[in-house]
Amino acid sequence: MKLATYQNHTRDGQLMVVSRDLTRAVAVPHIAASLQAALDDWGRCEPALQEVYAALNQGPVNGAVDFDQAACHSPLPRAYQWADGSAYLNHVELVRKARGAEVPASFYHDPLMYQGGSDAFLPPHAAIPLADVSWGLDFEGEVAVITDDVPLGTVAAECASHIRLLMLVNDITLRNLIPAELAKGFGFFQSKPATAFSPVAVTPDELGAAWRDGKVHLPLRVEYNGALYGEPQCGVEMQFSFAQLVAHVAKTRQLAAGSIVGSGTISNHDRSTGSCCLAEQRMIEIIESGEARTPFMQPGDHVRIEMLDASGQSIFGRIDQRVMGND
Amino acid sequence: MKLATYQNHTRDGQLMVVSRDLTRAVAVPHIAASLQAALDDWGRCEPALQEVYAALNQGPVNGAVDFDQAACHSPLPRAYQWADGSAYLNHVELVRKARGAEVPASFYHDPLMYQGGSDAFLPPHAAIPLADVSWGLDFEGEVAVITDDVPLGTVAAECASHIRLLMLVNDITLRNLIPAELAKGFGFFQSKPATAFSPVAVTPDELGAAWRDGKVHLPLRVEYNGALYGEPQCGVEMQFSFAQLVAHVAKTRQLAAGSIVGSGTISNHDRSTGSCCLAEQRMIEIIESGEARTPFMQPGDHVRIEMLDASGQSIFGRIDQRVMGND
Numbered sequence: 239m240k241l242a243t244y245q246n247h248t249r250d251g252q253l254m255v256v257s258r259d260l261t262r263a264v265a266v267p268h269i270a271a272s273l274q275a276a277l278d279d280w281g282r283c284e285p286a287l288q289e290v291y292a293a294l295n296q297g298p299v300n301g302a303v304d305f306d307q308a309a310c311h312s313p314l315p316r317a318y319q320w321a322d323g324s325a326y327l328n329h330v331e332l333v334r335k336a337r338g339a340e341v342p343a344s345f346y347h348d349p350l351m352y353q354g355g356s357d358a359f360l361p362p363h364a365a366i367p368l369a370d371v372s373w374g375l376d377f378e379g380e381v382a383v384i385t386d387d388v389p390l391g392t393v394a395a396e397c398a399s400h401i402r403l404l405m406l407v408n409d410i411t412l413r414n415l416i417p418a419e420l421a422k423g424f425g426f427f428q429s430k431p432a433t434a435f436s437p438v439a440v441t442p443d444e445l446g447a448a449w450r451d452g453k454v455h456l457p458l459r460v461e462y463n464g465a466l467y468g469e470p471q472c473g474v475e476m477q478f479s480f481a482q483l484v485a486h487v488a489k490t491r492q493l494a495a496g497s498i499v500g501s502g503t504i505s506n507h508d509r510s511t512g513s514c515c516l517a518e519q520r521m522i523e524i525i526e527s528g529e530a531r532t533p534f535m536q537p538g539d540h541v542r543i544e545m546l547d548a549s550g551q552s553i554f555g556r557i558d559q560r561v562m563g564n565d
Numbered sequence: 566m567k568l569a570t571y572q573n574h575t576r577d578g579q580l581m582v583v584s585r586d587l588t589r590a591v592a593v594p595h596i597a598a599s600l601q602a603a604l605d606d607w608g609r610c611e612p613a614l615q616e617v618y619a620a621l622n623q624g625p626v627n628g629a630v631d632f633d634q635a636a637c638h639s640p641l642p643r644a645y646q647w648a649d650g651s652a653y654l655n656h657v658e659l660v661r662k663a664r665g666a667e668v669p670a671s672f673y674h675d676p677l678m679y680q681g682g683s684d685a686f687l688p689p690h691a692a693i694p695l696a697d698v699s700w701g702l703d704f705e706g707e708v709a710v711i712t713d714d715v716p717l718g719t720v721a722a723e724c725a726s727h728i729r730l731l732m733l734v735n736d737i738t739l740r741n742l743i744p745a746e747l748a749k750g751f752g753f754f755q756s757k758p759a760t761a762f763s764p765v766a767v768t769p770d771e772l773g774a775a776w777r778d779g780k781v782h783l784p785l786r787v788e789y790n791g792a793l794y795g796e797p798q799c800g801v802e803m804q805f806s807f808a809q810l811v812a813h814v815a816k817t818r819q820l821a822a823g824s825i826v827g828s829g830t831i832s833n834h835d836r837s838t839g840s841c842c843l844a845e846q847r848m849i850e851i852i853e854s855g856e857a858r859t860p861f862m863q864p865g866d867h868v869r870i871e872m873l874d875a876s877g878q879s880i881f882g883r884i885d886q887r888v889m890g891n892d
Contacts, residue, residue: 318683319682355648390694418671424651428816432818490756491759497684
């Protein structure tokens with residue numbers, strides 16, 4: 239099943255069921271006012287939403303419209319939790335190598351994770367506001383899951399069944415604010431402005447055999463200023479599955495329905511697959527030539543993040559964002 | 566105006582208007598279903614809520630009941646943002662001094678702040694679950710504000726007018742998980758389990774002259790296992806006002822209505838005022854005698870956090886929590 243949220247001048251938008259081929263969509267206010275409301279009462283809402291989805295894939299449905307990705311907000315325009323892991327250790331290894339540091343052994347069994355702001359996400363086609371170019375704006379292409387209620391202490395083996403939906407992410411980052419912020423010891427804050435998610439969230443069964451072992455076995459496709467920038471495999475070298483990432487959250491607290499847990503920037507050791515963020519390319523340049531040549535994003539630069547299935551069909555729709563300066 | 570949320574087996578609870586003396590309360594479903602709903606549409610809801618509040622303080626109101634703090638959830642049982650500062654640098658200085666480190670000069674003009682989990686808070690009288698005593702459970706007595714929508718880039722001078730409500734906080738912390746977690750560089754995560762807030766949230770005018778310069782000029786009273794443990798002044802040595810803390814969040818992102826921003830553990834240089842967490846007492850013991858003697862919380866230990874006005878009347882009701890082990 240595929241779900242989206244149309245912007246409608248309410249804070250949570252209008253829940254839409256979207257056809258598998260992303261061509262048609264229909265509002266379902268009689269089932270749930272918003273995606274959060276559906277997640278709050280998934281046992282009741284999910285069968286009704288699936289029924290609409292089946293009809294939409296089969297033929298005309300009353301009230302259906304042409305699906306417009308540009309009308310979408312993030313599937314959850316605001317959420318009660320956004321916890322982002324860093325499960326692709328190649329990314330971490332590059333960052334460390336560029337400054338001559340080792341990756342601690344603990345990083346291979348204890349996930350890195352930060353708590354992100356979740357009160358106001360960006361729509362997937364919204365401009366990225368940038369007040370100060372010196373902050374070093376970067377994109378990060380990722381995959382994320384939305385969970386139902388996960389009890390405190392739930393172990394990884396039981397976490398996969400709590401995953402309700404998947405989305406793509408642009409985890410927007412202000413790179414040049416990170417060093418001073420992490421030096422303070424409390425983690426990211428100002429360096430992580432509002433995140434954007436793909437137009438469409440899908441249930442795991444939509445991925446078919448590409449969803450296994452709690453990982454997505456497909457490449458994430460990132461275009462930067464119109465050219466392919468990265469296409470790494472998401473199922474390769476993901477050190478922690480989504481089940482393990484959710485269990486990391488649940489170790490000391492419960493998760494409430496609608497919690498979003500992210501994978502971290504997708505990254506493969508095979509450099510021919512490119513990168514899902516500018517920072518990684520800069521680290522490779524530093525390792526190879528001693529200095530970074532790739533600049534961070536400037537006003538007008540744009541990034542697209544998408545995932546295609548084996549037949550070339552877009553699964554989640556496309557994140558498509560351009561940087562907007564103050565002028 | 567004083568507001569509370571009764572637990573009612575919905576996720577957001579039942580919004581209640583509470584009398585100034587905390588003796589009477591009345592449900593207001595005709596105005597807003599929940600506190601979040603009221604904050605989402607404050608311009609419309611606030612005058613109607615104030616009208617009920619005035620009537621409740623003057624005499625009998627249809628449907629009013631005796632106010633029961635034990636029936637309360639946190640005013641926002643779940644929120645879209647919980648960002649906690651660390652504005653009392655005496656607390657930071659003690660932690661650093663105990664390990665022989667200096668406080669960086671930047672700490673005096675750049676607030677420490679971490680993003681907390683906000684999807685599932687504890688009710689103010691709920692037990693604190695503790696799966697493993699070795700995690701080092703501690704309480705932290707704080708004050709927090711709830712904001713309305715704060716635009717991206719709002720400066721401190723304009724942030725005070727965005728503060729809608731104030732609450733007390735028990736920022737529950739697992740001290741022994743902190744060192745390894747902060748060493749990873751991404752900040753607190755598992756070391757910060759679910760937080761609890763006071764039964765009642767109040768508009769700033771309820772504090773009268775005690776609310777000025779974006780600070781609360783009253784002592785916070787913490788009792789531990791039945792004895793007074795700390796009573797520091799919240800308006801003294803608060804390095805950053807709430808307006809400055811909100812502006813710190815707003816520097817790189819907007820805040821949505823219902824965002825909670827905390828002060829950090831209240832702490833005064835005058836040690837006769839005691840402490841609002843066990844860690845601080847332990848640091849003083851380390852500085853004075855080389856080792857910490859005060860243990861962290863064990864199952865059965867309990868903490869109460871409250872604030873009294875000049876006449877001895879409780880303003881926010883009382884956080885009253887006991888630790889519950891797995892057995």
